[in-house]
Amino acid sequence: MALPTSIKLFEMAPRDGLQNEPGTLVPTATKIELIERLANAGLTHIEAASFVSPKWVPQMGDASEVMRGIARKPGVVYSALTPNLKGLEGALAAGVEEVAVFGAASEAFSQKNINCSIAESLTRFEPVLARANEAGVRVRGYVSCVLGCPYEGDISPQKVAEVAKALYEMGCYEISLGDTIGVGTPLAAKRMIEAARQQVPIEYLAAHFHDTYGMALANLYAVMEEGVSVIDAATAGLGGCPYAKGASGNVATEDVLYLLEGLGINTGIDLQAVIDTGVWITQLLGRKPSSKVALAKSTVS
Numbered sequence: 456m457a458l459p460t461s462i463k464l465f466e467m468a469p470r471d472g473l474q475n476e477p478g479t480l481v482p483t484a485t486k487i488e489l490i491e492r493l494a495n496a497g498l499t500h501i502e503a504a505s506f507v508s509p510k511w512v513p514q515m516g517d518a519s520e521v522m523r524g525i526a527r528k529p530g531v532v533y534s535a536l537t538p539n540l541k542g543l544e545g546a547l548a549a550g551v552e553e554v555a556v557f558g559a560a561s562e563a564f565s566q567k568n569i570n571c572s573i574a575e576s577l578t579r580f581e582p583v584l585a586r587a588n589e590a591g592v593r594v595r596g597y598v599s600c601v602l603g604c605p606y607e608g609d610i611s612p613q614k615v616a617e618v619a620k621a622l623y624e625m626g627c628y629e630i631s632l633g634d635t636i637g638v639g640t641p642l643a644a645k646r647m648i649e650a651a652r653q654q655v656p657i658e659y660l661a662a663h664f665h666d667t668y669g670m671a672l673a674n675l676y677a678v679m680e681e682g683v684s685v686i687d688a689a690t691a692g693l694g695g696c697p698y699a700k701g702a703s704g705n706v707a708t709e710d711v712l713y714l715l716e717g718l719g720i721n722t723g724i725d726l727q728a729v730i731d732t733g734v735w736i737t738q739l740l741g742r743k744p745s746s747k748v749a750l751a752k753s754t755v756s
């Protein structure tokens with residue numbers, strides 16, 4: 456199949472990127488500056504915060520302050536994770552215009568991440584969708600562990616398709632398929648998408664690939680060949696999931712942009728501004744960007 460002619464990029468650095476940051480809490484002002492820099496670089500979908508229990512994910516404990524503090528740029532969607540009604544109410548009070556619920560294709564991961572079974576999670580999401588709908592807020596859905604689970608190992612494409620379908624039928628406008636621990640390879644990624652697209656139209660599926668084994672770009676190319684046109688990525692390759700031991704960050708936004716530029720797919724995003732933002736935030740965090748493109752095109756050594 457021909458590659459998509461346009462790609463929507465969903466930026467993850469402020470949420471997925473920072474949620475697992477070890478050590479001291481990243482200051483709220485830094486998170487706000489990161490989000491504003493990303494928006495100024497041309498990113499139009501930014502997952503900015505997470506209204507989860509601060510006992511579970513301390514780095515996201517200032518979600519309300521972050522969401523209230525951003526100088527919003529017209530045309531940019533600033534979204535947040537909301538696992539339950541409590542999270543959604545917090546998000547609505549902070550003026551969030553788009554939220555996301557997050558489930559999994561692995562029972563064990565579901566328990567570790569959100570403390571309930573897959574079936575219970577879907578039941579829990581229903582009132583979140585209903586309330587969000589009433590408030591005029593769009594809801595994205597995530598499925599984690601689509602190419603492998605840190606606790607269960609292999610995950611069947613059919614299970615991924617089943618959970619994706621449930622989220623789609625519940626009213627999620629887009630389903631993001633997460634290779635949470637970055638173990639996937641291109642053929643497995645294609646097979647997983649082939650199963651998911653039997654249940655959810657391909658234009659509503661997003662690829663959310665982590666780069667633990669260095670396969671994320673190859674996997675993205677493989678699923679773009681299947682027609683996937685929404686890609687989640689984190690500037691500087693920041694991140695990892697606190698409930699997936701060993702998981703590294705999302706594929707780096709800089710690397711995805713370089714790939715897309717090479718394919719002649721214009722995103723309108725300023726690659727150099729994203730590189731500069733990645734260098735800035737990683738310097739504050741005391742390390743280097745994990746983006747190969749950023750390392751090649753910046754003075755960081």
Ligand SMILES: CC(C)(COP(=O)([O-])OP(=O)([O-])OC[C@H]1O[C@@H](n2cnc3c(N)ncnc32)[C@H](O)[C@@H]1OP(=O)([O-])[O-])[C@@H](O)C(=O)NCCC(=O)NCCSC(=O)C[C@@](C)(O)CC(=O)[O-]
Pocket residue numbers: 471474505506507508509511512536538539541542543557568569570597598599600633634635663695696697698
């Ligand atoms: C879902 C819960 C809350 C269930 O946690 P629980 O303990 O089962 O919840 P509970 O309803 O029994 O409540 C326990 C306490 O949490 C509070 N609470 C309850 N809900 C909230 C809330 N929304 N915001 C703030 N506080 C909340 C609640 O008020 C109570 O407080 P206490 O009475 O003990 O003081 C918990 O398991 C949790 O917060 N999990 C979050 C895990 C997480 O954020 N993981 C990372 C994001 S997912 C991810 O990274 C994967 C993804 C999306 O990127 C895709 C991929 O890569 O695969």
